[in-house]
Amino acid sequence: MHIAVLTIFPAMFDLFWEHGIVRRAVAGGLVQPQAVDIRAFTRDRHQVTDDRPYGGGCGMVMKPEPLARAIESVRDQFNDGGFTVLMTPRGDQLSQQTAAGLARQQGLIFICGRYEGVDARIVHRHVDYELSIGDYVLSGGELAAMVAMDAVIRLIPGVLGGAQSAQRDSFSDGLLEHEHYTRPRVFEGDAVPEILLSGDHQAIERWRRKMSLIETLMRRPDLLENRALDERETEILRQWSQMLERVLKHQAAHRPDSLPGRQ
Numbered sequence: 001m002h003i004a005v006l007t008i009f010p011a012m013f014d015l016f017w018e019h020g021i022v023r024r025a026v027a028g029g030l031v032q033p034q035a036v037d038i039r040a041f042t043r044d045r046h047q048v049t050d051d052r053p054y055g056g057g058c059g060m061v062m063k064p065e066p067l068a069r070a071i072e073s074v075r076d077q078f079n080d081g082g083f084t085v086l087m088t089p090r091g092d093q094l095s096q097q098t099a100a101g102l103a104r105q106q107g108l109i110f111i112c113g114r115y116e117g118v119d120a121r122i123v124h125r126h127v128d129y130e131l132s133i134g135d136y137v138l139s140g141g142e143l144a145a146m147v148a149m150d151a152v153i154r155l156i157p158g159v160l161g162g163a164q165s166a167q168r169d170s171f172s173d174g175l176l177e178h179e180h181y182t183r184p185r186v187f188e189g190d191a192v193p194e195i196l197l198s199g200d201h202q203a204i205e206r207w208r209r210k211m212s213l214i215e216t217l218m219r220r221p222d223l224l225e226n227r228a229l230d231e232r233e234t235e236i237l238r239q240w241s242q243m244l245e246r247v248l249k250h251q252a253a254h255r256p257d258s259l260p261g262r263q
């Protein structure tokens with residue numbers, strides 16, 4: 001997959017391409033990355049990429065012409081044009097599903113904003129999708145684009161080996177992942193669950209599925225609302241909700257103010 005990132009700070013990406021799974025994807029030819037300097041598409045002596053906002057107000061806005069030229073230039077190099085994603089806090093929030101959708105594209109072009117953001121006409125005329133990485137504001141789109149690219153690249157077929165299959169990751173089947181343990185067997189008095197030492201792979205798999213479900217129930221019950229549960233999962237959740245109900249009843253009955261003689 002061709003991935004181009006349009007930025008006024010291309011050097012920020014040098015380290016990104018050179019480490020871990022991203023590096024492996026690049027070295028294996030599965031990703032052809034490119035950090036494109038927007039300044040190279042300016043036509044003035046000072047290579048200006050921003051200007052004051054119409055209507056006044058503080059901050060600067062990224063000028064449309066250099067950005068449009070940069071996008072066109074990259075699209076010309078990509079055979080299929082490239083799906084163009086603007087990083088912006090106003091966009092759809094990144095999720096595992098969004099990342100999987102982007103991983104199916106032939107080519108991706110990420111635009112990193114700076115200052116107050118980019119001129120709206122770039123969004124109207126050149127952007128296919130607006131993407132946010134969360135409800136907070138960064139100083140620029142570079143880190144946001146790295147987050148999105150990392151999530152996308154690991155989902156490109158062939159990037160992860162079997163041992164690191166993305167299918168087991170949190171969110172891929174609507175659940176959080178179970179806990180992991182490695183040696184030593186006992187750490188600071190805390191022992192690895194016995195089942196993981198049993199060698200019974202089916203029982204281990206059942207335990208992992210159960211822990212996944214319980215983690216999700218305890219931490220992110222919202223994820224379970226729209227997920228189809230099979231019979232076994234329904235039974236596990238039923239047992240857990242009964243247990244939770246008993247604990248809550250017990251706690252309510254033993255609250256200090258519910259004991260006789262106490263206020």
Ligand code: SAM
Nearest residue numbers: 087088089113116117132133137138140141144
């Ligand atoms: N004035 C903008 C606003 O209030 O929505 C924020 C601009 S921000 C200082 C500069 C650039 O950082 C944005 O154009 C965008 O590219 C990037 N950025 C900041 N926060 C982001 C987020 N949560 N997700 C994606 N990109 C973000």
